[in-house]
Amino acid sequence: MTIIRSVFSSDDINIMTQLIEEASHFKGLTKPNPMVGAGLVKNGQLIASGVHEAFGADHAERQLFNSYSGSFEGLELFVTLEPCTHYGNTPPCNSLILKSGIKRLVIATLDPNPKIETCLEDYKAHGILVEIGCCEKEAIELNESYFKRFLYQKPFVSMKVATTLDGRIATASGDSCYITSEESRKQCHRLRRSVDMIAVGVDTVIKDDPELTVRYDLLDGGYSQPNILILDSSLRTPKCSKLFSIFDKDSLFIATTCSDDEWAAFDNVATRIQLPAVSHEESWRHILSQLFDYQIYHLLIEGGSGVFSSALSARIVDRYHAFMSPSVMNDSHALPVLKGPDKSSLSSIHSPVSRTVTDLETDIWVNCKYYSSEQWLKDLYAQS
Ligand code: AOF
Ligand code: ZN
Numbered sequence: 001m002t003i004i005r006s007v008f009s010s011d012d013i014n015i016m017t018q019l020i021e022e023a024s025h026f027k028g029l030t031k032p033n034p035m036v037g038a039g040l041v042k043n044g045q046l047i048a049s050g051v052h053e054a055f056g057a058d059h060a061e062r063q064l065f066n067s068y069s070g071s072f073e074g075l076e077l078f079v080t081l082e083p084c085t086h087y088g089n090t091p092p093c094n095s096l097i098l099k100s101g102i103k104r105l106v107i108a109t110l111d112p113n114p115k116i117e118t119c120l121e122d123y124k125a126h127g128i129l130v131e132i133g134c135c136e137k138e139a140i141e142l143n144e145s146y147f148k149r150f151l152y153q154k155p156f157v158s159m160k161v162a163t164t165l166d167g168r169i170a171t172a173s174g175d176s177c178y179i180t181s182e183e184s185r186k187q188c189h190r191l192r193r194s195v196d197m198i199a200v201g202v203d204t205v206i207k208d209d210p211e212l213t214v215r216y217d218l219l220d221g222g223y224s225q226p227n228i229l230i231l232d233s234s235l236r237t238p239k240c241s242k243l244f245s246i247f248d249k250d251s252l253f254i255a256t257t258c259s260d261d262e263w264a265a266f267d268n269v270a271t272r273i274q275l276p277a278v279s280h281e282e283s284w285r286h287i288l289s290q291l292f293d294y295q296i297y298h299l300l301i302e303g304g305s306g307v308f309s310s311a312l313s314a315r316i317v318d319r320y321h322a323f324m325s326p327s328v329m330n331d332s333h334a335l336p337v338l339k340g341p342d343k344s345s346l347s348s349i350h351s352p353v354s355r356t357v358t359d360l361e362t363d364i365w366v367n368c369k370y371y372s373s374e375q376w377l378k379d380l381y382a383q384s
Pocket of ligand 1: 030033036056058061082083084088093116
């Protein structure tokens, strides 16, 4: 079916932008389901809104309809994602909408979930004008790991680095606590609670013995601790690492090329991601496809330099978060953030499609996006 996307007024865009913003406050609470916002509009004004607040809770549309007690006659409904048509954790939202009496339905973007049927004709038959495409790129960005999961069957990959202004992540002796400000670190923990898994290399585990947990009381309110992945081809992870006392076998994964005999010592404490003997760069493809089978839809890479470099070389990174302190080390032996192969030319520079810059106390946070929202939209509409 060819779906025509409409052109929208600035009032429409403002309303959808507000709903996307309201939905985004629940980042990390709805996963693996999407964040969704819905609003009722009268004479160009948003008069009531609803959001999807947690996995398994009412969808945004139902939350809105339950909280609104006025008449629906002649109202418009705005939704940041196409309404569902299936019985899942909750009954379908399209039947609520069909019998509501609204006159116009504005949808930011179609839903890539194959369970959802696009039923534009049904809305039309009930006298509802449907318009699609209002703030569609923003709506995709709101749920980027959800869209990647259904469009490409791959986990979304983010990478987070904390550096000095001269791009160093630790002193020559390995000291890195802490280069960035407390505000930067808090933001990093917010990032952690929004993902399904954090990945680090075995050298980081050996040198730093990290906990990789969400702290600063940021788990209060129903958030969950992400799973952990250690990239450790020859199984050098020390059994006394803190990670083993914090995480159990179901939440701690090790990607390795080791033999069954070598693995035996870890079998009761970690889940194995078995890799073929290929380069680190090539191994990412195998890692991501196995993680996807474990329902890992958003992976956050946290170090160290070798892991960052192989992920960038493999072109698997969708977002690069650089938390940068304005200080410099000015020491050529200090650890650089990247240790890529020495083959770059200006034409091979890895440039993002877009980026935002945010002040965090003394630091800046550069958030680079590498995927093309336009391409994702093309692929979404080609599939529907
Ligand atoms: C949500 N929240 O507000 C909307 C969703 O697991 P279920 O039964 O709740 O269904 C999840 C699917 O419902 C989800 O993948 C998406 O296709 C659709 N819409 N989901 O979690 C919402 N509107
Ligand atoms: Zn629904």
